[in-house]
Amino acid sequence: MIKLGSLTYQQLKEKFRIKSPWDLIIIFVLNILITIPIFIIAHHNFITLDWAHHVDRVLLFLVILIAIQFILRAMRRVTLISVILYLIFLLFGTLSGKYNFKTVFEDYRSMMYTMSEDPYPQDIIITKLLPFPNKSKILDAVEYQNPKIRNFSIMAIDKHFKDVKGYHDYFTIIQSFAIFKEINSRWNYVSDPKGHDYIAKATESLQYLSGDCDDHSVFMAACIKSIGGTTRLIHTKGHIYPELLIGNKKDLEHINYAIKKVLFQTESKGKPINYHIDERGNIWLNLDYTAKYPGGPFMNEEILGALTLD
Incomplete structure (x- = not known):
């Protein structure tokens, strides 16, 4: 008989054994606690049907859930040890700043909300890219390094969503939303001169927050790029609008x-x-001047090209 101090192995095992029905209750609770993070990981990595x-x-x-239940039932004599190890694992994650109690809750909350309130995907399939109109002029007009553009962006960030908590991994996206809110709540649409396609520099649009769709796109892209965000411009038959890079499917759940x-x-x-998925699986949200919120409705025109401003 193996002894540990004055206790035999059999006596030690009996001390860690939890009597019925508490062992079944603890097994069920532990099953839920283990299943949720495993399900979240599987959800993000398995193909969605x-x-x-x-x-x-x-x-x-x-x-x-069923697989974990069988495993825990087979280990029911060491259920208490399993609970302790699980809690130690999550406690270590909390102290180290990695996967922890809060992360499990936030991931599960975002995932379940997205499953009940589906975003609306539209795949971009472009068999033949057309030359982006006025590409060189647009690139020159995106004056993201101009101090005036940077200062406007910082003003917007200071004005909107400054006190939002819990999105540390997405702070640049949240700040980009602040810029979107400031611009789209003040933007005044003004047409180009008749018969001419005028591309206003970002600093020009800054003065009166006015212009047409390409002026809005250039200004939005410049401001977001000035604070480290990634945007692209989408060209349709009669329209140009900006989109913001969100990331992958898991990122979309949190942002949604x-x-x-x-x-x-409201x-x-x-x-x-509304969002687009590019050929690499990246997700982009619509930031058009017609949208009242990031991911607002598209104008549903055929996409002719995309210009990424990375």
Whole structure:
């Protein structure tokens, strides 16, 4: 008989054993705690089948739940040790700033909200890129290094969403939304001279916050680029508008929740988040002057080209 101090192995095992029905209750609670983060990781890495009512994700959750349940039932004699190890793991993650209790909650909250309030994807499929109109003039007009553009951007950031908490990993995107809010709430549409395509420099548009769609796109792109964001301009048959790089599917879940439940609740109430997915799987939100919130509706014109300002 193996002894540990004055206790035999059998006596030690009995001390860690939890009697019924508490062992079943603890196993169920522990199963939920383990299943949720595993499901989040699987959700972000497994291919989405786009079944109705997210049945594929429901089945994925149930498979993980049942598998974990079998494992925990097989380990029921060391359930208490499993609970302690799990709590130590999350406590270590909390102290080290990595995956922790708060992260699990935020990931799960954003994922579940996105599953119930789907963003509206539109894939960009461009078989033949056309030359972007006035490309050199537009690039020259995006004066993101001009101090006046930088100062306007900082003013907007100081004015909007400065006190928003919980989005440290997305602070540049949140600041870009502040710039979007300031520009789109003040922008006055003014047409170009008849028969001429006038491209205003960002500093020109700054003076009166006025101009047509390409002037708005240039100014928006310059301001966001001045604070480290990544934008691109989309060219359609009769329109140009800016888009903001969000990231991947997991990033979209967090940003979708932020827009609809934190930053633009009134403007986006009951409306979908519209975005494009490029050939690399990157997600871009619409920032057109016609939109009242990031990801507002597109003008639904055929896309002829894209100019990324990275």
